[in-house]
Amino acid sequence: MAGKTPRSLAEAMKALSLASGSTRPTILGKFPNPCAAKTMATEAPRPGNSHIPYSEERIPLWRPDAKVPLTIHSFPSLEPKSLEYWSVQHLHVPMRKDLLHLAIVYEGDNTRQGTAHVKNAWEVAGSHRKLYRQKGTGMARAGWKQSPIRKGGGKAHGPRKNRDFTTQLTRKVYDQAWRIALSYRYRRGELIVVEENGLELPVRQDFVDLCKAGTMRPELEESFYKRYVAEVLNAQALGKAAGRTLFVAKNRRDLLWRGLGFAGEHGEVATIDEIDVKDLLEKGKVVMERNVLKELIARHQCDLVNQFAIHGWVNKGPPIGQLALKAD
Structure with missing residues (x-):
């Protein structure tokens, strides 16, 4: 046993280097070179044979110049009519619950009358x-x-x-909250955009004439509208079972306002000047006209538009909707 003991420190270090050198090829063959596979901390290599980082495969990057598709439908059949591309800064803004809370509190404070x-x-x-x-x-x-x-x-x-009771909120924060609410509805598939000035109930004209002439009894008119609106909305999953629907039109539509006035349990209708951020988040779905969506985005994008010219160039913000495909 005494002969196997190293006689000096040099012999001991030599034996250690030989032992480590014999196992080095096995270690390098089993694990990749750490210097060659060096990446950022957020790009850990995927386990297995794949060398695709997690960030590239599972976490898509948010680019301000990207676009998202938006289908324009007809009402009430919801048949696709055209396809448009909208900027992600308009309809795909990342969720910020803190900004939504600030906007809703700001709107609630400004609606308090203070007459107690x-x-x-x-x-x-x-x-x-x-x-x-x-x-x-x-x-x-x-x-x-x-x-x-x-x-x-x-x-x-x-x-x-x-x-x-009024409070103050920065306009850029309020405008961003509007686009966050619209983006939240868009990502969940709960934002339905119809053709311009196309949000109206297709009621037979002879029935409308009878109601205007006063020959239709009020209870019969109310019963007809309740049944008709329920059938139309439930057929497209927009009624009471779907959590009610908010319909937003550019101007007042007589038949739609009258129908939902009798069948208010299935939805609510309003003009563009009567809604706020809270209204976009309360109902189950939101149905609005294309010109309404364009005007809402144009009103609430001050954080994307530069009002001052820089070397003669003015930033007008991303384009609001670009036609990609139109149905025949």
Whole structure:
């Protein structure tokens, strides 16, 4: 056993180098060279024989110049009529729940009327003299009748009329919240765009004439609209079973407004000036006209448009919709 012991440090290091050299080809053959396969921390190599990084295969990159397809339908059949390409900065903005929350709170604060009003101690009717003497009655001392601590008295620090609840929000943040809400609906397949000025119920003209002439009884008209709207919307999964639908038109459509007025349990209808970010997120689906979508994007893209010329060039933002294919 004594003869196998290394006689010096040089012999021990030589034996160690030989042992490591004999196993080195096996190690390199089993694992790739770490220097040759060096990548960023977010691009870990996929296990197995594939050398495709995770970021390239499973996490698609978001490019501002990319486009997404948008189908234009006819209403109420929802038959495809044309295909357009829209910028990802309009209909595929990444989700930001914090911006949506800020926008919804901002809209709610600005719609509060602030007309609540209560009477304080000086506004309550009655005398303001002391009720009885301070001592000698055997009861607790009492002041005037209108005191806030007495029943029927005034309210201390209560709400007063003409109170302003409005808050401020940066316009760029608010515009981005609008596009985030539209993008959220688009990614889930819940944003249905129809032809321009095509959001109307196809009701027979003879029935409309009878209603206008006053020969149709109101209960029969209401029953017809309820049944007709329910059949049309349920056939396209837009009714009550689908969580109700928000219909947004450029201008008021008489038949659509009248039909959903009788069958409000299946959806809600509004013009472009009557909706906000909260409305886009409340209902099950959103159906709007193409010109409505274009105007909403044009109104809410101030963070994408540069109003000032830089060396004679003005950034007008990405184009709003480009026709790719039209059905015959």
